[in-house]
Amino acid sequence: MLVAxxxxxVKANVKVWKKEGKxxxxxxxxxxxxxxxxxxxxxxxxxxxxVIVSDFVNPIQFGPKEDLATYPRDFEADCKLCxxxxxxxxxxxxxxxxxxxxxxxxxxxxxxxxxxxxKSRPIHFNGVCTVVTKLFMISEADRAYFGQKxxxxxxxxxxxxxxxxxxxxxxxxxxxxxxxxxxxxxRNTYLNPEERQAALILHKALTRGEExxxxxxxxxxxxxxxxxxxxxxxxxxxxxxxxxxxWNQLQPIDTxxxxxxxxxxxxIGKVRLIDNFIxxx
Numbered sequence: 001m002l003v004a005x006x007x008x009x010v011k012a013n014v015k016v017w018k019k020e021g022k023x024x025x026x027x028x029x030x031x032x033x034x035x036x037x038x039x040x041x042x043x044x045x046x047x048x049x050x051v052i053v054s055d056f057v058n059p060i061q062f063g064p065k066e067d068l069a070t071y072p073r074d075f076e077a078d079c080k081l082c083x084x085x086x087x088x089x090x091x092x093x094x095x096x097x098x099x100x101x102x103x104x105x106x107x108x109x110x111x112x113x114x115x116x117x118x119k120s121r122p123i124h125f126n127g128v129c130t131v132v133t134k135l136f137m138i139s140e141a142d143r144a145y146f147g148q149k150x151x152x153x154x155x156x157x158x159x160x161x162x163x164x165x166x167x168x169x170x171x172x173x174x175x176x177x178x179x180x181x182x183x184x185x186x187r188n189t190y191l192n193p194e195e196r197q198a199a200l201i202l203h204k205a206l207t208r209g210e211e212x213x214x215x216x217x218x219x220x221x222x223x224x225x226x227x228x229x230x231x232x233x234x235x236x237x238x239x240x241x242x243x244x245x246x247w248n249q250l251q252p253i254d255t256x257x258x259x260x261x262x263x264x265x266x267x268i269g270k271v272r273l274i275d276n277f278i279x280x281x
Contacts, residue, residue, distance in 0.1 A: 001082060002089040007098075007138050010052070010091050014140050022049035026141035026168075028132055031055040031092075032072040033081050036176040036184035040145040041085045043173055052139050053082050054091045060099065060106075061127025072186050091138070098134060107133045109156045109163075112250045116152045116243055116263050117274065125156055132157055136168050143169045147176070149183050151261055151276045155250055175275075177203070183275045190271045198236035199268045202275045205230035209262055210277045218256045220244040231266055240265035240272065247278060 004010045017024060025044030029037050033055075044051045055078050062068040075092060082090050106126050112118075113125040136144065146154045158170045176184045181203035182196075191199060209227040217223055228242050245252050247259040256279075263276040 001087055003079065004089060004091050005093055010138050013089060017050050018140060024048055024050045024052060024139060024141045026135060026139045026144040027053045028135050028144060029053060029055055030057045031078050032074055032186040033078045034184045034186065036147055036149065038081060038085060039176050040147060040173050041082065041087055043171065044145050045086045048143060051087045052089045052091060052141065053087045054135050056093055058127055058131045059095050060130060061124050063121055063123055072189050106130045109160050112156045112159055115245060115250055115252065116241060117265060120240060128153055129156065129160055136166060141168055143171055145171045145173055147173050149175045151263055151278065152250060185273065187271055187273065191268060195236060195269045195271065198234050199273060201231055201234040201237055202264060202266055202273060206264065206275055206277050213256055213279050220254050220256050236268055238267040240267060247280065
């Protein structure tokens with residue numbers, strides 16, 4: 001497996017692979033890889049000749065009071081995992097390699113970024129769209145793989161690619177969970193044992209909400225109220241949002257009569273966790 005810190009090195013290898021007619025799958029990550037990331041890499045390995053994993057904590061998607069400095073990192077472990085899964089190249093640039101001092105070009109998606117996590121993290125998705133655009137250009141990938149756990153991100157990147165005619169296919173992959181149902185996340189490492197147990201309330205609440213929708217409940221307010229009530233039964237939980245939106249525009253709905261995303265963001269202690277379910281016809 002190759003390790004590249006410079007954009008030029010990635011491009012040089014991509015040029016050779018493209019000349020050989022090989023397909024490239026890209027898995028964009030911020031490192032500290034877990035089984036959720038592994039599932040994306042495995043899917044990319046199955047569907048492409050070459051797999052590139054980016055391992056980059058992207059500073060421009062963090063707000064001034066967010067956890068950029070303390071975001072978990074373990075590049076050595078990331079390399080071992082990527083190599084064990086058959087990745088061909090891991091791209092691990094410094095921020096200065098991705099963003100020059102006078103960097104001033106950003107990519108954003110309106111409407112879809114205004115609700116859910118976009119309300120409390122107003123710069124976040126512009127940072128996401130900008131970095132993935134750069135990664136698409138650098139890797140010249142045929143396919144890119146994103147997890148459903150970050151459902152708003154998946155929807156926004158998919159729309160950006162469609163609207164701007166990027167020559168890449170976006171592949172959404174299922175949420176990978178712990179045995180007890182907690183969605184895999186790098187931020188789970190911030191939880192102490194009591195908080196880790198308390199965090200199970202997210203999956204419990206969403207499971208009940210999804211059951212209501214799949215058995216015919218059409219009133220979004222009732223579903224949200226049930227999910228909210230379950231989460232509020234846990235003293236360590238503080239709700240950021242509980243929303244049901246249409247899957248295409250990510251706008252709130254009152255009646256469930258189309259493809260929907262039910263998404264939640266909840267603080268367990270100081271740790272903000274997200275989770276969701278999607279129901280499509």
